[in-house]
Amino acid sequence: xxxxxxxxxxxxxxxxxxxxxxxxxxxxxxxxxxxxxxxxxxxxxxxxxxxxxxxxxxxxxxxxxxxxxxxxxxxxxxxxxxxxxxxxxxxxxxxxxxxxxxxxxxxxxxxxxxxxxxxxxxxxxxxxxxxxxxxxxxxxxxxxxxxxxxxxxxxxxxxxxxxxxxxxxxxxxxxxxxxxxxxxxxxxxxxxxxxxxxxxxxxxxxxxxxxxxxxxxxxxxxxxxxxxxxxxxxxxxxxxxxxxxxxxxxxxxxxxxxxxxxxxxxxxxxxxxxxxxxxxxxxxxxxxxxxxxxxxxxxxxxxxxxxxxxxxxxxxxxxxxxxxxxxxxxxxxxxxxxxxxxxxxxxxxxxxxxxxxxxxxxxxxxxxxxxxxxxxxxxxxxxxxxxxxxxxxxxxxxxxxxxxxxxxxxxxxxxxxxxxxx
Amino acid sequence: xxxxxxxxxxxxxxxxxxxxxxxxxxxxxxxxxxxxxxxxxxxxxxxxxxxxxxxxxxxxxxxxxxxxxxxxxxxxxxxxxxxxxxxxxxxxxxxxxxxxxxxxxxxxxxxxxxxxxxxxxxxxxxxxxxxxxxxxxxxxxxxxxxxxxxxxxxxxxxxxxxxxxxxxxxxxxxxxxxxxxxxxxxxxxxxxxxxxxxxxxxxxxxxxxxxxxxxxxxxxxxxxxxxxxxxxxxxxxxxxxxxxxxxxxxxxxxxxxxxxxxxxxxxxxxxxxxxxxxxxxxxxxxxxxxxxxxxxxxxxxxxxxxxxxxxxxxxxxxxxxxxxxxxxxxxxxxxxxxxxxxxxxxxxxxxxxxxxxxxxxxxxxxxxxxxxxxxxxxxxxxxxxxxxxxxxxxxxxxxxxxxxxxxxxxxxxxxxxxxxxx
Numbered sequence: 001x002x003x004x005x006x007x008x009x010x011x012x013x014x015x016x017x018x019x020x021x022x023x024x025x026x027x028x029x030x031x032x033x034x035x036x037x038x039x040x041x042x043x044x045x046x047x048x049x050x051x052x053x054x055x056x057x058x059x060x061x062x063x064x065x066x067x068x069x070x071x072x073x074x075x076x077x078x079x080x081x082x083x084x085x086x087x088x089x090x091x092x093x094x095x096x097x098x099x100x101x102x103x104x105x106x107x108x109x110x111x112x113x114x115x116x117x118x119x120x121x122x123x124x125x126x127x128x129x130x131x132x133x134x135x136x137x138x139x140x141x142x143x144x145x146x147x148x149x150x151x152x153x154x155x156x157x158x159x160x161x162x163x164x165x166x167x168x169x170x171x172x173x174x175x176x177x178x179x180x181x182x183x184x185x186x187x188x189x190x191x192x193x194x195x196x197x198x199x200x201x202x203x204x205x206x207x208x209x210x211x212x213x214x215x216x217x218x219x220x221x222x223x224x225x226x227x228x229x230x231x232x233x234x235x236x237x238x239x240x241x242x243x244x245x246x247x248x249x250x251x252x253x254x255x256x257x258x259x260x261x262x263x264x265x266x267x268x269x270x271x272x273x274x275x276x277x278x279x280x281x282x283x284x285x286x287x288x289x290x291x292x293x294x295x296x297x298x299x300x301x302x303x304x305x306x307x308x309x310x311x312x313x314x315x316x317x318x319x320x321x322x323x324x325x326x327x328x329x330x331x332x333x334x335x336x337x338x339x340x341x342x343x344x345x346x347x348x349x350x351x352x353x354x355x356x357x358x359x360x361x362x363x364x365x366x367x368x369x370x371x372x373x374x375x376x377x378x379x380x381x382x383x384x385x386x387x388x389x390x391x392x393x394x395x396x397x398x399x400x401x402x403x404x405x406x407x408x409x410x411x412x413x414x415x416x417x418x419x420x421x422x
Numbered sequence: 423x424x425x426x427x428x429x430x431x432x433x434x435x436x437x438x439x440x441x442x443x444x445x446x447x448x449x450x451x452x453x454x455x456x457x458x459x460x461x462x463x464x465x466x467x468x469x470x471x472x473x474x475x476x477x478x479x480x481x482x483x484x485x486x487x488x489x490x491x492x493x494x495x496x497x498x499x500x501x502x503x504x505x506x507x508x509x510x511x512x513x514x515x516x517x518x519x520x521x522x523x524x525x526x527x528x529x530x531x532x533x534x535x536x537x538x539x540x541x542x543x544x545x546x547x548x549x550x551x552x553x554x555x556x557x558x559x560x561x562x563x564x565x566x567x568x569x570x571x572x573x574x575x576x577x578x579x580x581x582x583x584x585x586x587x588x589x590x591x592x593x594x595x596x597x598x599x600x601x602x603x604x605x606x607x608x609x610x611x612x613x614x615x616x617x618x619x620x621x622x623x624x625x626x627x628x629x630x631x632x633x634x635x636x637x638x639x640x641x642x643x644x645x646x647x648x649x650x651x652x653x654x655x656x657x658x659x660x661x662x663x664x665x666x667x668x669x670x671x672x673x674x675x676x677x678x679x680x681x682x683x684x685x686x687x688x689x690x691x692x693x694x695x696x697x698x699x700x701x702x703x704x705x706x707x708x709x710x711x712x713x714x715x716x717x718x719x720x721x722x723x724x725x726x727x728x729x730x731x732x733x734x735x736x737x738x739x740x741x742x743x744x745x746x747x748x749x750x751x752x753x754x755x756x757x758x759x760x761x762x763x764x765x766x767x768x769x770x771x772x773x774x775x776x777x778x779x780x781x782x783x784x785x786x787x788x789x790x791x792x793x794x795x796x797x798x799x800x801x802x803x804x805x806x807x808x809x810x811x812x813x814x815x816x817x818x819x820x821x822x823x824x825x826x827x828x829x830x831x832x833x834x835x836x837x838x839x840x841x842x843x844x
Contacts, residue, residue: 058643058644145628147627196824200825202825206774209574217814380642382643383643386639392632
């Protein structure tokens with residue numbers, strides 16, 4: 001991953017003048033080369049273009065105008081453009097804020113809640129994704145593919161939720177305990193496949209997929225049990241989390257809560273753990289080459305088990321954030337899709353902690369904008385899932401993006417988004 | 423070098439360890455037998471359990487006292503375990519294992535059905551119906567994985583197949599057009615998987631997981647944009663006709679299940695045989711296995727590794743797409759969002775639990791189908807055993823299998839590793 005920094009190829013004499021190039025020429029040279037930033041930008045661009053095609057293809061009124069395209073092309077193209085621009089501008093407004101609402105706030109005619117609402121939604125959706133994304137990214141760096149973030153998040157949500165409505169501790173302590181219990185629940189669910197991998201060599205991809213569904217079934221059983229289910233309700237919903245165990249939100253009308261702050265702190269913590277701690281060094285060594293790491297005296301089995309427990313704990317925190325910050329009660333779908341989205345987030349963030357944070361923010365923005373797009377333009381929220389999947393497909397296959405745009409090969413080739421393992 | 427040779431030689435000539443696979447299986451069966459005889463026997467009421475040979479309470483029935491049956495069959499499980507544990511009858515270990523599991527299930531049924539009735543025809547046909555997509559999905563996995571391409575996108579192929587089958591089937595007004603386009607839907611996902619993992623060397627598990635989300639998004643998007651507003655024109659596919667074979671369909675119990683069925687069931691059963699024969703007896707099969715185990719060696723003797731992998735993944739796409747057609751053209755009359763609900767992952771579990779072989783996958787799919795049907799039945803008779811725990815069975819069984827707690831499952835050696843020539 002750090003190939004750009006470390007592998008400075010021995011330079012040939014005629015490349016000497018390049019060292020004295022100006023900022024502008026360096027920018028021009030890098031702009032069309034296949035470096036990480038260019039590939040990411042182009043991937044998002046490609047996904048948006050394909051999304052636009054889908055929007056047009058699925059609108060029968062606009063499609064009807066394409067029937068007489070040769071006679072009056074302006075009709076079809078104009079209405080296609082109107083449809084696409086309306087959809088994507090709603091997406092942007094829903095994610096970052098409506099310029100009208102913001103200017104109304106500045107001129108004093110609108111409320112600050114309306115102006116900041118979209119940003120609040122973006123951060124609310126991003127918070128759990130940061131945790132699950134970090135979980136996947138950390139495991140990736142240790143050479144493990146944690147598909148189980150979903151199940152670990154579910155278990156984290158379960159334990160945090162149950163702790164949130166049963167302990168009844170004083171304010172402050174209650175929240176801290178619930179978060180810790182949530183992390184422990186996820187850690188347990190991550191430790192199991194880690195232990196199996198370490199002891200028996202069972203492939204973590206298979207065991208974690210299976211544990212995902214086991215956790216989901218366990219949750220759907222648990223919420224209808226006596227003592228867990230909300231009294232007086234016949235549907236599958238648990239008691240509400242005590243207000244002292246809920247993540248406090250900023251301001252009355254906005255949904256954004258303390259979770260995003262914790263997410264940033266945890267990102268810093270993971271970055272430290274990965275790059276500065278002894279355990280981080282060991283896990284990177286094991287991820288790079290387990291045989292060499294074993295020869296160097298690192299216990300690979302112990303690293304796998306511990307790494308999966310830590311990764312599970314992170315995903316468990318994601319589930320806990322979801323139930324303590326947004327949902328406030330357990331339902332079978334309380335964890336939504338945050339585990340699988342976390343997988344995409346980690347891939348988009350190239351398995352680096354801060355990259356994962358930004359990727360989670362992008363996904364949160366897409367999701368928040370998608371809600372507005374659905375209610376204002378009538379474009380299904382599922383388009384966001386398609387966009388997210390497409391972005392990650394292109395990111396994961398930089399060679400494909402390179403071929404489409406005929407990019408030059410970057411000087412230091414360090415492009416692969418995933419470690420080369422099966 | 424010489425020391426390793428000596429070690430290998432001693433390893434080969436060393437006496438078998440006491441805890442052979444057979445003995446470990448024996449321990450597991452003995453424990454199950456004790457559980458069945460003691461716990462099921464104690465819990466079972468002393469009323470009659472009726473297993474009717476029809477799809478309702480009428481007609482001939484096999485009756486047994488619930489408590490007696492639970493204890494009796496439990497003791498039989500215990501006996502089978504004891505024989506295995508004692509190391510007797512080594513050649514019959516598979517048969518004994520099957521017998522032990524069967525008697526354990528029967529003991530459980532005697533406990534549950536006591537005082538009630540169980541319609542065997544209904545249970546069997548439900549089992550076969552639920553297993554049908556699992557068989558096809560697992561066969562698709564066999565084709566891909568035996569040639570070295572991991573396919574975790576079976577779920578996505580199911581969804582695309584189900585969607586395309588419903589859409590084209592409705593628009594063309596023909597169930598056969600629906601069936602063909604379902605196969606095409608599966609092939610689309612398979613083609614993306616093949617190109618990205620074989621041509622662009624992206625991690626196969628990553629591609630698979632992302633493709634699942636892509637299929638979920640795109641079918642959900644088109645469902646909400648096209649099918650929901652105008653279900654009559656886009657989402658009312660004709661159903662596959664049920665064919666009755668005269669004579670054979672009058673066989674008690676098995677007749678109505680196997681010979682009063684849709685063509686898809688016969689196709690699936692035929693495919694099990696064809697793929698088994700093809701893999702083990704034809705040139706294509708030998709080459710497929712060679713490519714999956716040792717692609718470099720296969721390449722050396724002139725087999726086109728990538729070409730064969732493309733072919734097999736695309737063939738798998740056809741099979742999985744047909745499995746998807748089951749959901750819209752056989753089981754229900756319309757497409758709904760995320761209607762496969764994890765069936766693709768149960769198919770993956772069946773593939774692994776069935777040791778990557780067609781017959782094994784078939785047996786595992788039937789077993790998992792039975793577990794699902796039993797879960798429905800138990801919740802219908804208000805059993806104290808939560809149906810969610812029965813639904814967990816496929817996942818837990820697979821974890822046990824890959825962890826090698828009872829007989830390790832071994833994947834093809836080159837499974838998941840992209841082949842780079844040179």
